[in-house]
Amino acid sequence: SKNAGRNCFHVYSPELKAEADQRNVLEIELREAIWREEIELFYQPVIELGTGRVKSVEALARWHHGTRGYVPPAEFIAVAEAGGLIVELGHQVLARACRDAMNMPGDIKVAVNLSALQFASANLVDTVTFALTQSGLPQTRLELEITESVFLADTKENLRTLQRLKALGVSIALDDFGVGYSSLSYLTAFPFDKVKIDKSFIDRIDRCETVAVLKSIVQLAKTLKLSIVAEGVESSEQVRRLQSLGIPLGQGFHFSKPVPLTELSWQAPTARRK
Numbered sequence: 150s151k152n153a154g155r156n157c158f159h160v161y162s163p164e165l166k167a168e169a170d171q172r173n174v175l176e177i178e179l180r181e182a183i184w185r186e187e188i189e190l191f192y193q194p195v196i197e198l199g200t201g202r203v204k205s206v207e208a209l210a211r212w213h214h215g216t217r218g219y220v221p222p223a224e225f226i227a228v229a230e231a232g233g234l235i236v237e238l239g240h241q242v243l244a245r246a247c248r249d250a251m252n253m254p255g256d257i258k259v260a261v262n263l264s265a266l267q268f269a270s271a272n273l274v275d276t277v278t279f280a281l282t283q284s285g286l287p288q289t290r291l292e293l294e295i296t297e298s299v300f301l302a303d304t305k306e307n308l309r310t311l312q313r314l315k316a317l318g319v320s321i322a323l324d325d326f327g328v329g330y331s332s333l334s335y336l337t338a339f340p341f342d343k344v345k346i347d348k349s350f351i352d353r354i355d356r357c358e359t360v361a362v363l364k365s366i367v368q369l370a371k372t373l374k375l376s377i378v379a380e381g382v383e384s385s386e387q388v389r390r391l392q393s394l395g396i397p398l399g400q401g402f403h404f405s406k407p408v409p410l411t412e413l414s415w416q417a418p419t420a421r422r423k
C-alpha cells in the first residue's frame with residue numbers, strides 16, 4: 150500500500166515520535182530560513198604560525214533561530230541533508246562566501262565546506278562557477294573543504310568532480326584528516342591542495358604516538374606538495390609543538406573563534422618575536 154514505507158518504522162515509542170516531530174518542525178523552519186536567506190556565515194581565520202598573519206578564513210554556517218538562538222551546524226546540516234535542502238543551502242553559502250570575500254584583503258582566501266550530498270549533486274560545478282562569476286571573486290581565492298565521507302560513494306564519479314573543480318582553478322582541502330579509515334589512500338588517489346589535520350590529533354599533540362603520526366603526515370604532505378593546517382589549536386604550547394613539527398598553518402580558538410565578517414581582524418594579533 151501507499152503507506153507501507155511509513156509503517157516500516159518498527160521501533161515505536163513516544164520519545165522517538167517526539168524526536169521525529171521536533172525534527173520535522175526544525176526541517177520546516179529551516180526550509181523557511183533558507184528561503185528567507187537567514188542562514189548567516191561566520192568566519193574563522195587560518196593563521197601562519199611563523200608570522201601570526203591571517204592567510205585564509207573558513208566560512209561556517211550559523212542559523213540564528215527566533216526562539217532557539219543559534220542552532221549549531223552539526224544539527225541543521227544533517228536536517229538539511231535529510232530533507233534535501235542541502236543543495237539550496239550550499240548554493241547560498243557559496244554565493245555569500247564569495248561575495249563576502251570581495252570585501253576582504255585581496256590576498257585572503259575563503260574556504261567553504263561542502264557536504265557529501267552536495268558534492269554528489271549534479272549541479273555542484275555550475276553552482277561554484279555561478280558563485281564565482283556573480284561575485285567576481287578570482288577562482289584562486291576560493292577553497293573547497295571536503296571530508297572523507299564524500300568518497301564513500303562512487304569514487305570514479307568523485308574523481309571526475311574533483312578534476313572539474315580543479316579545472317575551474319579553485320583549490321581543494323581534505324577536511325578532518327586522520328579520523329577516517331582510509332585517509333592516507335585518499336590523499337594519494339585524489340588531487341588535493343591542502344590537508345586539515347583533525348582537532349583530535351592536536352588535542353593529543355603532547356603524546357609521542359601523536360607526534361610520530363604527525364611527523365609522517367608532514368613527510369607525506371611534503372612528498373605530495375600539499376599544504377597542511379592544524380585544526381582546533383587552543384594553546385600556545387600546541388602552537389610551539391606544531392611549529393617544531395614543521396606544520397606551518399593553524400586554526401582554532403587560540404587565535405580566534407568564528408566571528409561575523411565585520412569582526413574579522415587582518416592584523417597579526419601580537420607580532421611574535423623569534
Ligand code: C2E
Pocket residue numbers: 193208209210221222223226242262263264267324325380381382383400401402403407
Ligand atoms: P569543520 O568543518 O571541521 O569546522 C570546524 C569546527 O570546529 C567549527 O564548528 C569550529 O567552530 C570548530 N572549532 C574551530 N576551532 C576550534 C577550537 O579551537 N576548539 C573547538 N572546540 N572547536 C573549534 P562549527 O562551526 O560548529 O561547525 C561544525 C561542522 O559543521 C563543521 O566542521 C562542518 O563540517 C559543518 N559545517 C559548518 N558550516 C557548514 C556549511 O556551510 N556547509 C556544510 N556542508 N557544512 C558546514
Ligand code: CA
Pocket residue numbers: 207262294324
Ligand atoms: Ca571545515
Ligand code: CA
Pocket residue numbers: 324325345347380
Ligand atoms: Ca574540520
Ligand code: CA
Pocket residue numbers: 325
Ligand atoms: Ca569536523
